[in-house]
Amino acid sequence: MNQDAHSIGLYLHIPFCSRLCHYCDFVKTARFAADDPASYVRMLKAYADAWLPVLGLKLRTVFLGGGTPSLLDEAYGPLMESLRSWLLPEAEITMEANPEHVTPERVKIWADLGINRLSLGVQSFQARGLKFLTREHSPERARDAAQLARSLIPNVNLDLIYGWQGQELSDWEADLHAATALDIQHLSLYTLTYEGRTPLARMHRRGVVDALTDERLESMYLMACDTLRAKGFEHEEVSNWHKPGFASVHNSIYWHAGSYIGLGNGAHSFLAEHGGPFGTRWSQDPNLRLMQDGQSQLVTRASLDDLLRMPGVHVETERGASEWLLETVSSGLRTGKGINVNAICARTGYNFRPRPSLDQALRQGLMQVDAAGILTLREEEWYRETGWALEVSLSFVAP
Known part of the structure; x- marks a missing residue:
């Protein structure tokens, strides 16, 4: 099922955020020293320099996710340079960004580093929705960020969330029209979920906030299908739409059993061609200290099996x-x-x-x-x- 046994996707997790959104269940932190993010990126480079030669596979995609990768700009330079020899010529290189971090200077730096796809966490163009989702930007800032990103980066995705408390169908329709009016190439539209131990999930369990009914959510999904089809978008996955020629290459690796490597706190990996007919899955521990402890041992790891035995690497053993x-x-x-x-x-x-x-x-x-x-x-x-x-x-x- 692997799309190309000679190339893989690379996911790099950046766990730092200026503040924590109440709905987010990803590995992240807002408590860090000023030089921690740059130090962490240097550690990611050390891991990439160890893993990629052992694998010996070209990179179809690179995805910097988080957390909030857009907190950084030039700090990615040495990391991106070390990846360059592993990139296929047409490699898709995506970075997630928050609208409040998008400035002309930063966008130019990202583009010069090779970022050719930017994924903006807009989430809503409604002030009420942004407040509920505890986002820092305004609707106007989201529009400005999308337009600025489009001026220098050829492929821009917007993330939107639907299902927040009090959202009407008219609010969702307005969000869809606002997004498509920006002439972007890709949209990721996610249903709000109440995950794990997030503040929003706790409020939901206490009855402080109410989830929308399944019927209302389905109506919003079908509205998106109709609206985006009329605007020339193609539906690639339940939550993802693209203009022709701009399907998400990295996400398709996940959806269709392709191979990918995840580096960073809590990142997951899958190699379809390793460990028997059903591949091997593993993850890196969300505890940063375990990654730091393992970094000193990278130079002694000469094979994939050696790397999989490192501190903080958790391999799925029961996989049939x-x-x-x-x-x-x-x-x-x-x-x-x-x-x-x-x-x-x-x-x-x-x-x-x-x-x-x-x-x-x-x-x-x-x-x-x-x-x-x-x-x-x-x-x-x-x-x-x-x-x-x-x-x-x-x-x-x-x-």
């Missing part, structure tokens, strides 16, 4: 056909490309025998399987992927 199958089906059904039934059967040795519910869905046109064995869900059903993924997974049975 059933785990790989559910992951592959779950991610693929969220996309327009769907899943390749024949390829899954070849890899697992299973047979595909649709359950009665799937037979009914096929007859109703909710999903289809073409002559090449590609199974896809109708766009309206991507929003209910979780339930369909289980049904489809259970239709693959051992001989």
Whole structure:
């Protein structure tokens, strides 16, 4: 299922934030000394310099995520320079940015470093939405940032969140029109979730804030489908739309079982061609001290297995056909490309025998399987992927 066994994606996690948004469940911190971010980036460079020669694979993509990568600019210079020899000529290099950090000087530095895709965390163009989501920028600052980014960087994505308390369909419609009016190439539209131990989740459990109904959220999803299709966007994944030619290369690696390496606190990795037919997954510990302890041992690690035994690296040990199958089906059904039934059967040795519910869905046109064995869900059903993924997974049975 790996798209290209000779190249991978690279994710670099930058955990620093000027403030913590109440909905965010990623590994991050707002408590750090002034020189900590630059020191951390130097540590990432040491890890990249150790891992990439061992892997010996070219980079199709680089993604600087967080946290808030846009807190830094020139500090990325040595890191980006060390990656240069590993980049494919057409490599997509993305950085996440907050609108309040986007200035002419910074955008020029990012572009000169090779950043050719900027992902702006706008989240909403409504003042009420930004306040609820505890964002620092204003609607006007978000518009200015998008326009400035477009002037120097050829590919710009906007993140929007829908489902915040009090949001009306008219608010969501206004956000969609505001985003598309900026002539950007990509949109990521995420349903607000109440994750783990975040402040927003705690408020939700106490009844301080109310989640929107599933019916309202589905209406917003369908509104986005209709609005963006009319504006010339193509729907690549349940939460992602792009103008022709601007699909997210890095995200597609995740969605279609490609290989990627994650470096930094809490970053995850997957190699499809290592560790047996179902690949190897591992993560780096979110504890920064474990990464720092491991840094001194990097020069002694001469093989991938050596690197996987380093302090702070957690390898998934129980990984068989059933785990790989559910992951592959779950991610693929969220996309327009769907899943390749024949390829899954070849890899697992299973047979595909649709359950009665799937037979009914096929007859109703909710999903289809073409002559090449590609199974896809109708766009309206991507929003209910979780339930369909289980049904489809259970239709693959051992001989």
